[in-house]
Amino acid sequence: MNDQVLTTLKNRRSIYQLGKNVSQKPADIVKLAEDIIMDSPTAFNGQTVRAVFLFGASHDKLWDMTGARLKSEVPTEEAYQRTLDKINGFKAAFGTILFFRDQDIVTQEENDFILYRDNFHDWAEQGQGGAQQAIWAAFAQNNIGANLQHYNPLIDDLVAKEFDIPSNWVLRAQMPFGSIEGQAGEKEYLAREDRFKTFG
Template sequence: MNNDLLNLLKQRRSIYALGKNVKQSKEDLVDLLETVIEETPTAFNSQTTRAVFLFGDKHDQLWDIVVKRLKSEVPTEAAYAKTQEKIASFKAAYGTILYFTDTAVVHQLEHDFTLYADNFATWAEQAQGSAQLNAWVTMANNGIGASLQHYNPIIDELVADAFDIPENWTLRAQMPFGSIEAPAGSKDYMAREDRFKVLD
């Protein structure tokens, strides 16, 4: 059995100690990741996933927006201090990918293919997961760490205003990425007999 893909998947971990010591150029990274997302399959070839790449001041601005917005969500100053520390770890990264779904495409498909209308939003989410995983694995294969964050929907309007995001793009996730400054911890797996069935 060829285990090349399995080995790549095992490289992909949630890395929280991220830095800016990335060897690849921004241009090469963006070109690679755009191609990866383009090659990710979508139902009806709908291509509903959108991505915004943030570097430098724009990357910093995102995480400043997040930490400021979260201040009203945490119950105590001590809790907010922990939140600030967590967000600072994302801001320390080299860049961030913002993942969006183009809801205009989803709604058009619902209109055009009424038999499957109830499925298109779900299929768009599946496309998101596929694109995010493919980008994540690709970065891991190039020695770049990442994690996947979900501060949407509480930051949606602020992000849209800050980065001139079209109204029909709905924020689905944020992926800070950068050099791996410390490895991921150990990973636990549930018992296979509780997760899988093989029937003859």
């Protein structure tokens, strides 16, 4: 069996030590990610995935806002400092992709296909995961590290205001990416017999 895809997926890891030493131009990174989203599957071809690409001052602003917003959520100053250290690690990256779900499309699908209406939210989330993993794997192929964060919904309003996000776009994840300045930790796997069944 050709296992090129598997090899790529194994190289796709959560990299938390990120830097700005990326050889690719922002425009080329954006084009790659946009093309992947365009060709990633979504239920009923709903094309519900939206993305915003942040570089430079806009990237820094996102993580500064996030750090400030989290202060009221952390119980002690010591814990907040640890939180800021983590946030500053994301800020050290080259850029960030913000992933959104277009809720207007999901709602329209729910109205148009009554028989399946209870599924469209979940199917839209599956579309998110597919696009995110594909971009993450493509970054790994290009020696760009990344990780995936979920500070939504705490930062939703701040992000919407700062980056002029349409009201029907729902923030789902943040992907900081950049040069790989440290390797991922060892990955543990659950036993195959606990995860899979085969019949036939």
